Amino acid sequence: MIEDERQQHAHLDALMRAYDEALATHDIDGVLLYSGQPARHFGDDQHASFVAFGHFVHWTGQAQLAHSWLLVRPGEPPTLYLYAPADVWHLPARLPDEPWVERFRVEAHATHEPPALPSGRFAVLGEVSDDIARDMGAKANPPGLVASLNELRVRKSDYEVSCLRDANHRAMAGHLAAREAFDDGGAEFDIQLAYLRGVRQRESELPYPTIVGLNAHGGVLHYQHCDLVAPAARRSLLLDAGARYRGYCADITRTWSGRDSVAEFTPLVDGVTALQHGLIAQLAPGVSYVDLHRHMHEGLAVLLVEQGLVNASTEAVLESGLTRAFCPHGLGHLLGVQVHDVAGHVDATGRRRPPPAEHPTLRLTRELEAGMVVTMEPGLYIIPMLLEAHRHRPEVNWDRVDQLADHGGIRIEDNVLVTAAGPDNLTHQEP
């Protein structure tokens, strides 16, 4: 058996054992996972793009499979009710040639109705209303069970790590092609096309809409447009773009200077990159991710002073809240079959761990454990609406800050596996 197949079998064996335990703990005989359905536009017959429910993807890797159900019961092979109506409009769903398909019972399912459940205590998880679950004789999304199953996604199996690594390789091929399009003078749209060509996935299959920000657009954290016309001045590109493999996500950001960037910009990009490398080196089991996030702010304060953007001690910069105006998002998040994966705000026992009041956007507050895959994405942006509140501060070199505004911002983001032997960067390939 090839290694890939062996890993998938081991992943399924572990998942079956873990589900058996979770179901026993919560006194439930079985769980039916609903993949979900795409939202239909109001008053229209067209649908939004679709991503299947994470727990369904955890078993099947099928992030695009709608209207399908997976029944998991101890001692039985999982049963996949595969939505496959006789339909002249669409090709029936295709399943991959992978070990899990051999191990599951697969029943074609021609309606949007849920399958009938056997008698017993069942939970239905996914986008299902309480009323529908009650009609099925089941409970919808019982919070205790959902929390236990979320926790199973936090530490990745070898199989999941391979999938995440593969997703990273694909995304890096896209980044490489996109960078060439940037160097060739392309518009945001051209860079987007180059990315998709490199990654070989439709945008609707990617884990999140590609963020292609030239110049000031790099300072809009989730910039959502794609200009068709290339700007005359080429100061910077911020590209945040991922890929999927068997449902698992890559989430990678690179920032590049252009031929028209001011001399101060490239050292800032290098500074954020060095900061990111230093933070990645600190990833280890037992380390608090909140502490790492605070270390990011300390590093940003050092960088702002070193690069002459602020004339003050690093302590004073931190105290003033300026680093939070230059970087309003968290250091990163858990990564898996969802780009912002579940269970970032609880501890291993399920107790809630909200982010610190002064860092409300931090998506991960846990202590790190071996097997977690996290993103590491320090950033430094010129966001006028945030900096405005600090305009009165004479220690800020406003001439320099304002000169950088039309470069937008910098984010450097990699995906890293935490291991007892040190960080394993899944995004190691540089374009």
Ligand code: GLY
């Ligand atoms: N691409 C979204 C994020 O970095 O979290």
Ligand code: MN
């Ligand atoms: Mn990202």
Ligand code: MN
């Ligand atoms: Mn991210």
